Amino acid sequence: MKYLSDVLFDAILNYPDLNLQEQFSNLVGLDNEKDRLLKESRILLRPDEVEEWSERHYGSIVPLTQAFKGRLPLFLFAGDVGTGKTTLAESFPDLVARELNIPITLYRMSLGVRGQGAVGQMTSLITAVFERIEEEARKLASNGSSPRSAIVLLIDEADALAQSRDLSQMHHEDRAGVDALIRGIDRIGGGKYPVLVVMCTNRLEALDPAVLRRAADVFAFNRPSLEQITAVLTAGLDGLGFESQQFQTLAKILGDSRKRGYGCTYSDLTRRFLPGVLFDAFPDAPVKFEGAEAYAQAFSPTPPFRNEE
Ligand SMILES: Nc1ncnc2c1ncn2[C@@H]1O[C@H](COP(=O)(O)OP(=O)(O)OP(=O)(O)O)[C@@H](O)[C@H]1O
Ligand SMILES: [Mg+2]
Known part of the structure; x- marks a missing residue:
């Protein structure tokens, strides 16, 4: 560039x-x-x-x-x-x-x-x-x-x-x-x-x-569906020993729109959630599913863009 x-x-x-x-x-x-x-x-x-x-x-x-x-x-x-x-x-x-x-x-x-x-x-x-x-x-x-x-x-x-x-x-x-x-x-x-x-x-x-x-x-x-969140997580958390069921569990939490009316955006996943998972474990321990799950529970998705007019 x-x-x-x-x-x-x-x-x-x-x-x-x-x-x-x-x-x-x-x-x-x-x-x-x-x-x-x-x-x-x-x-x-x-x-x-x-x-x-x-x-x-x-x-x-x-x-x-x-x-x-x-x-x-x-x-x-x-x-x-x-x-x-x-x-x-x-x-x-x-x-x-x-x-x-x-x-x-x-x-x-x-x-x-x-x-x-x-x-x-x-x-x-x-x-x-x-x-x-x-x-x-x-x-x-x-x-x-x-x-x-x-x-x-x-x-x-x-x-x-x-x-x-x-x-x-x-x-x-x-x-x-x-x-x-x-x-x-x-x-x-x-x-x-x-x-x-x-x-x-x-x-x-x-x-x-x-x-x-x-x-x-x-x-x-649009924001990702459950399947699309699962796809992003499956690629992003590859090699950590997670099972496919566990990716779906995380996706359900991150895509959940019941609490706020919206789930995560793609950039919430790639720029905030995935780095945060590593950050939580670093430097002393490998990533554990329970840690990632707790982090997902506490994670706040970016609010949708609203027209100010
Ligand atoms: N469909 C997608 N699949 C995978 N990752 C995505 C996708 N969309 C966005 N991302 C991730 O989110 C990051 C930000 O995306 P991007 O800047 O293209 O969003 P945008 O729609 O232009 O947002 P904005 O409206 O804020 O400008 C990308 O670098 C990428 O990591
Ligand atoms: Mg943009």
């Missing part, structure tokens, strides 16, 4: 990349999203493949292929905290790069693009982001419909940038920013460039309808 002192982007990632491939395969419970993302990306980056499909199966170009025309290359990842939005956004380009056999570069837009509130600042920074992406995309050698490389623009924590222009208390400056964002997406869309845009948000309902309407697909992210 390259960190930048750039105001527009705070990181640039290149694919294929073994670490990001591993992050992608470690994501639990997102198999449908992964499959859909690959298919969507493929059709957006190589629109001719839809016509080839039609020729192959019908001997002509059926009207249904038009359903994909004019779609903008925008994916929305929406859902609760710690459910894998950022991780999937930063790792799925690896799969696309491997499947299409092309290099891909991801530009992660800096949160600084919101500016410091000076008049016109956010608007001109957002416009500059899309100009840079267009400039980079133009440089990509392309042989017509099959791009030889592609770009992903990641707009993480997009709430602040793309919130609804209807909110009456919304500052004029923010409204202008949303307009610049929409113009930017329109500008790189329409199949002109091999570019995909991913926006992540905790609050789909707060996004501007004009942004929502432009999305080619919306992906919903």
Whole structure:
């Protein structure tokens, strides 16, 4: 990963990349999203493949292929905290790069693009982001419909940038920013460039309808089910001598929503529970199931993201 002192982007990632491939395969419970993302990306980056499909199966170009025309290359990842939005956004380009056999570069837009509130600042920074992406995309050698490389623009924590222009208390400056964002997406869309845009948000309902309407697909992210918690624990506590029944016991405790109305997020499990289990035993003893169980009983899951409006 390259960190930048750039105001527009705070990181640039290149694919294929073994670490990001591993992050992608470690994501639990997102198999449908992964499959859909690959298919969507493929059709957006190589629109001719839809016509080839039609020729192959019908001997002509059926009207249904038009359903994909004019779609903008925008994916929305929406859902609760710690459910894998950022991780999937930063790792799925690896799969696309491997499947299409092309290099891909991801530009992660800096949160600084919101500016410091000076008049016109956010608007001109957002416009500059899309100009840079267009400039980079133009440089990509392309042989017509099959791009030889592609770009992903990641707009993480997009709430602040793309919130609804209807909110009456919304500052004029923010409204202008949303307009610049929409113009930017329109500008790189329409199949002109091999570019995909991913926006992540905790609050789909707060996004501007004009942004929502432009999305080619919306992906919903949720807290893990019991089976998914069990899968994370089985991988994370491997080698400690636990039985499969014991993983299920821990999962039941950690996923229990009776007390609070919610269970653990994925990041509660990977970033807090698993390290805590080790921490409890370290340095004098191995991990014991009873210790892990007591720790699970006392563990507090992160509350769901709530809309403050
Ligand atoms: N589906 C998943 N499977 C396994 N681990 C996961 C999954 N989702 C999240 N995690 C773990 O949680 C960590 C945080 O996830 P991530 O930052 O992608 O969440 P997010 O949805 O972007 O959260 P936020 O809304 O707070 O930005 C990851 O590094 C990973 O360890
Ligand atoms: Mg995130």
